Amino acid sequence: MMAMADNEEMAPRKAAIVGVVGRTNAGKSTLVNRMVGEKVTIVSPVEQTTRNTIRGIVEDPRGQLVLLDTPGLHKAVGPLGKLLNGMARASSAGTDILLVVFDAAHEPQLEDEGWMRRVAKEQPGKCVFALNKCDRLPFYETMFKDLWNEVLGAKCLVPGAEQKSMDVHESNAPSTKHQAPIWVKACGVKPGGCDALLDALYGLAEPGPALFPDDIVTDYPRKLAIADVVREKLIQHLHDEVPHEVGVLVEDIDERKGSWNVAVTIYVNRPSQKGIVIGQRGCNLRAVRMSACPELSDMFGVKVNVELWVKVEPNWMKNNRLLAEMGYLGAEL
Numbered sequence: 656m657m658a659m660a661d662n663e664e665m666a667p668r669k670a671a672i673v674g675v676v677g678r679t680n681a682g683k684s685t686l687v688n689r690m691v692g693e694k695v696t697i698v699s700p701v702e703q704t705t706r707n708t709i710r711g712i713v714e715d716p717r718g719q720l721v722l723l724d725t726p727g728l729h730k731a732v733g734p735l736g737k738l739l740n741g742m743a744r745a746s747s748a749g750t751d752i753l754l755v756v757f758d759a760a761h762e763p764q765l766e767d768e769g770w771m772r773r774v775a776k777e778q779p780g781k782c783v784f785a786l787n788k789c790d791r792l793p794f795y796e797t798m799f800k801d802l803w804n805e806v807l808g809a810k811c812l813v814p815g816a817e818q819k820s821m822d823v824h825e826s827n828a829p830s831t832k833h834q835a836p837i838w839v840k841a842c843g844v845k846p847g848g849c850d851a852l853l854d855a856l857y858g859l860a861e862p863g864p865a866l867f868p869d870d871i872v873t874d875y876p877r878k879l880a881i882a883d884v885v886r887e888k889l890i891q892h893l894h895d896e897v898p899h900e901v902g903v904l905v906e907d908i909d910e911r912k913g914s915w916n917v918a919v920t921i922y923v924n925r926p927s928q929k930g931i932v933i934g935q936r937g938c939n940l941r942a943v944r945m946s947a948c949p950e951l952s953d954m955f956g957v958k959v960n961v962e963l964w965v966k967v968e969p970n971w972m973k974n975n976r977l978l979a980e981m982g983y984l985g986a987e988l
Contacts, residue, residue, distance in 0.1 A: 670721075678767055755770050900924050921966070924967070933965055
């Protein structure tokens with residue numbers, strides 16, 4: 656018996672690229688951070704917090720999952736809004752698994768139905784529907800599942816087969832070309848709140864080699880990561896005053912022994928917005944710097960000093976050069 660045990664092969668490690676999509680504020684970034692185990696993407700209650708597709712890497716004895724956290728789909732306003740929506744839609748293509756996150760603490764919205772219709776039409780081979788924020792009441796699980804059935808109507812995902820919703824425990828069953836989405840409850844703010852979600856994703860992943868070294872949690876460019884942290888702090892301090900019209904660009908990182916000096920430009924559209932961002936006697940910039948520096952120092956393992964400058968650039972969101980430098984154009988998904 657011992658000899659048989661010694662000769663048993665270990666389960667092969669798996670790998671998968673997971674496109675994380677859903678409407679804005681569904682909690683995608685929080686779920687990604689929880690699954691990765693570290694903060695790789697900014698979190699805020701303000702719409703359009705995530706503006707770039709960020710790779711978060713989950714390393715587990717079962718294998719490796721590469722999570723593409725994307726901008727939330729929303730009603731597009733202006734060229735940047737349309738660009739972000741395009742990035743969100745593009746992320747659902749070319750991935751191994753599509754993870755659609757729904758904020759089930761609220762009734763289904765038009766964008767939620769839009770993602771369901773996209774899934775029903777395109778029939779991705781492997782798809783997970785995550786009902787997020789399951790720790791809250793009321794929890795609209797039934798309403799989301801009823802909406803999915805309405806979207807499907809009389810049409811089945813597999814022609815001639817009976818449509819059914821799969822439970823997470825069925826995730827290890829052999830996959831069909833157009834199998835139904837797996838429904839999973841999740842909570843990104845509590846330890847263990849993503850265990851069932853990870854089980855579902857690993858259940859769908861195929862055996863294969865790791866796509867990234869096992870000692871990193873993201874391959875997100877350093878300048879973009881710093882810019883995201885600064886923008887998160889701006890959002891926290893400015894609330895709803897001008898966050899949608901604020902752009903952050905890391906101009907330079909001066910790497911000295913034991914410390915970095917980072918020059919950051921904050922772009923606004925109008926002179927009046929510049930005063931709001933700076934604050935009375937610079938109080939807002941000071942608060943942003945004081946909250947960003949410790950977090951960045953912890954993130955990169957060196958002391959990080961941030962210098963913030965505010966520049967008025969009318970219609971910066973239509974400036975392709977700035978958009979490219981901020982990572983919004985030509986991003987690889």
